[in-house]
Amino acid sequence: GGLEILSVFGGLEILSVFGGLEILSVFGGLEILSVFGGLEILSVFGGLEILSVFGGLEILSVFGGLEILSVFGGLEILSVFGGLEILSVFGGLEILSVFGGLEILSVFGGLEILSVFGGLEILKILSVFGGVEILSVFGGLEILSVFGGLEILSVFGGLEILSVFGGLEILSVFGGLEILSVFGGLEILSVFGGLEILSVFGGLEILSVFGGLEILSVFGGLEILSVFGGLEILSVFGGLEILSVFGGLEILSVFGGLEILSVFGGLEILSVFGGLEILSVFGGLEILSVLGG
Structure with a gap:
């Protein structure tokens, strides 16, 4: 029908033209080139590569521990096996993953996720959602997370934990150290191990010291000072003062x-x-x- 079919056998090639389209194929571990509807498909076997194009999109794949590169809808997927990395792109987003104690980097909707694993420990996980970033480090290290522009930093192993919610910050240190927390613009500072506890609620401050020391608290502009261990207790309510000494x-x-x-x-x-x-x-x-x- 005005179309030509040329075929060569004996391990050689087959060239065919249908509806103005051409199909060229070469066998014997060589390549196969085919064109359908203006699209071309090139494939190479024998541990080599396979290149295919569909609808203006291209798919390149390499086997034998090498890489696989594929493009769908203008998106590209690159993957490398054998303890190497896997890079994939979906909807303009990219996913990079590295195994064998390495890292995994993924990007979704312009957001990025970086993760590093290892037989010994998990190094860190960095994730970004809605422009917000989450960084986490395990193994006595720290965890930094950001949600809605707020940041959460946490350090384990007797260290500190710093967290920020709604523009408020929470800093906590364990192991006989201190705990500083801020809620609604109010701050709470606490120190354990016979030390003191300072807390602020509604603009009021509470300072407490244990271990025979004193407890100072302020509520509604009033102050309460108390000292235990045979000492005195001073309290002020409604502008009035109460001083008491025991022993x-x-x-x-x-x-x-x-x-x-x-x-x-x-x-x-x-x-x-x-x-x-x-x-x-x-x-x-x-x-x-x-x-x-």
Whole structure:
């Protein structure tokens, strides 16, 4: 039908033309070249390569521990086996993977994922989603992650953990060290191992020290200072102050502008209510009271 078919046998070639299209094939471990609808397919066997083109797209593949390069819809896929790497591109995205204790790099939607494995440990995993990056390192190392522009850095093995959520930062250090955390612009600092704990909530601060030390806390602009181990306790509520000392010492308290002074251990008790004063002395001594002036 106006088309020509030329064929050569004996391990040679076969050339055929159908509808203006040509098919050239060579056997004997050589190549096969075929053209369909303006598209060309070239293939080479014998551990060599295979190059194929479909719909303007090209597919190149190499076997024998070599590489495989394929292109679909303008996208390219390159893969190398034998402990080497695998690079693939889908929708303009690229995936690079290396095995044998090496790394795996993958990119999806403009986002990148880098992972490194090993028989001993996992080095790091770097991932980017929505412009956000996640970097993780295991084996007593650190983990850095970023979500929504926020960053999370964590270090294990008695080190620290730094995390940021919603623009807030959380820093934590274990192993007798400190823990610093920030929520809603508020900060929480805590130190364990007989040290102190400092916390801030709603602009208020809480400082606490254990191990016979003191505890300082501030709520609503009020401050609470407490010292244990036979020392004193100072507390302020509503602008009023409460000072108390245990261990046979005294207790001083002020409520509503009035003052209450009490001393235990055979000493005296002084109290003032409504502008009146009550003085009492126990221990076989006397009781002095003044009421109504």
